[in-house]
Amino acid sequence: MSKRKLSRQQRWRIEKIQAERARRAEKRGEQDADRLAAGEYGPERPGRVTAHFGRTLDVAPDKGDEPVRCHLRANLEGLVTGDRVVWRAGQDGSGVVVARGERDNVLERPDARGQLKPVAANIDQLLIVFAVEPAPHANLIDRYLVAAEATGIAPVLVLNKVDLLPSRGGELRELLGRYEALGYPVVTTTTAREGGLDALYRRLAGRTSVFVGQSGVGKSSLIDRLLPDENLRIGALSEDSRKGRHTTTTARLYAMACGGELIDSPGIREFGLTHLEERQVAEGFIEFRAHLGHCRFRDCRHRHEPGCALLAAVEHGDIHPDRFASYRRIVDSLEES
Numbered sequence: 001m002s003k004r005k006l007s008r009q010q011r012w013r014i015e016k017i018q019a020e021r022a023r024r025a026e027k028r029g030e031q032d033a034d035r036l037a038a039g040e041y042g043p044e045r046p047g048r049v050t051a052h053f054g055r056t057l058d059v060a061p062d063k064g065d066e067p068v069r070c071h072l073r074a075n076l077e078g079l080v081t082g083d084r085v086v087w088r089a090g091q092d093g094s095g096v097v098v099a100r101g102e103r104d105n106v107l108e109r110p111d112a113r114g115q116l117k118p119v120a121a122n123i124d125q126l127l128i129v130f131a132v133e134p135a136p137h138a139n140l141i142d143r144y145l146v147a148a149e150a151t152g153i154a155p156v157l158v159l160n161k162v163d164l165l166p167s168r169g170g171e172l173r174e175l176l177g178r179y180e181a182l183g184y185p186v187v188t189t190t191t192a193r194e195g196g197l198d199a200l201y202r203r204l205a206g207r208t209s210v211f212v213g214q215s216g217v218g219k220s221s222l223i224d225r226l227l228p229d230e231n232l233r234i235g236a237l238s239e240d241s242r243k244g245r246h247t248t249t250t251a252r253l254y255a256m257a258c259g260g261e262l263i264d265s266p267g268i269r270e271f272g273l274t275h276l277e278e279r280q281v282a283e284g285f286i287e288f289r290a291h292l293g294h295c296r297f298r299d300c301r302h303r304h305e306p307g308c309a310l311l312a313a314v315e316h317g318d319i320h321p322d323r324f325a326s327y328r329r330i331v332d333s334l335e336e337s
């Protein structure tokens with residue numbers, strides 16, 4: 001409908017609504033200005049959420065700074081650990097978060113009802129930890145990689161307990177070589193030897209990381225070494241839980257001595273294959289991407305279809321048969337669930 005066709009009454013109503021909006025915005029601005037003038041809140045500053053409990057957040061003004069306990073301005077929702085925010089300091093040592101910055105990415109986990117909920121944001125890398133013992137199945141590594149690819153967060157493979165590796169490296173080294181050839185960074189670690197984490201420190205420096213992986217691979221052992229004063233922090237956590245907060249599911253952002261930041265919670269470590277579409281699984285195998293969309297049938301499921309570009313790529317040695325078998329297993333497991 002063109003403007004000209006609006007009746008006088010409609011025009012009047014629209015003008016009235018707009019005037020009301022402008023008046024309210026002005027009033028809000030005045031209130032903020034008043035408070036600022038009265039010294040109630042300091043100027044706007046950047047910060048990053050290091051923990052959150054409902055509408056209360058901890059915000060670190062800068063890397064490694066002691067966080068400031070903040071509340072959320074009424075119109076803000078859904079902030080998570082790792083979010084970049086704009087906040088203002090109050091006089092009593094607390095603060096108010098007034099805006100959320102753009103997110104590079106967000107890590108989601110299913111809640112009790114199976115619905116995906118964001119738990120952390122702005123993560124540079126997902127460190128997928130596996131170990132010489134319990135030995136990883138290639139399919140398990142692929143599952144993690146597919147899930148990581150679906151989040152858009154760069155995965156890094158961390159092989160821990162290399163002190164248990166036979167001197168020649170054996171099959172596991174060969175397997176890792178295959179992932180390196182696909183372009184995935186691989187880092188080896190051991191907590192059993194001096195200097196066993198040096199390569200990991202270099203990987204962590206200057207980035208925000210999350211550790212994930214199967215039980216028993218050594219995540220806690222690694223994180224204990226990265227956060228030697230974590231006991232203090234665990235103390236802080238139990239203090240929060242006495243107040244009845246759900247701290248066990250709260251992700252926290254820690255500054256590490258090696259210069260990087262770590263986001264961790266028990267829930268995050270269990271990150272795995274969530275609800276994915278068959279398409280996403282295929283796209284999660286990075287070497288498949290060049291071939292996707294080239295099958296004869298648009299709805300090809302890459303099983304026995306004639307003219308399937310993926311099957312042809314396996315035939316020509318462009319896709320490793322183990323990776324293709326792994327893809328099949330993951331797709332089949334989606335159907336079962």
Ligand SMILES: Nc1nc2c(ncn2[C@@H]2O[C@H](COP(=O)(O)OP(=O)(O)OP(=O)(O)O)[C@@H](O)[C@H]2O)c(=O)[nH]1
Pocket residue numbers: 160161162163164189190191192213214215216217218219220221222269
């Ligand atoms: N030999 C050897 N053992 C290690 C190494 N790192 C960890 N371990 C041992 O592996 C076992 C499991 O380590 P955790 O750190 O508890 O593993 P986790 O991944 O945190 O396991 P969950 O808490 O079950 O998720 C422990 O007995 C550790 O002492 C390592 O580099 N070499």
Ligand SMILES: [Zn+2]
Pocket residue numbers: 295300301302303305307308309310311
């Ligand atoms: Zn196909």
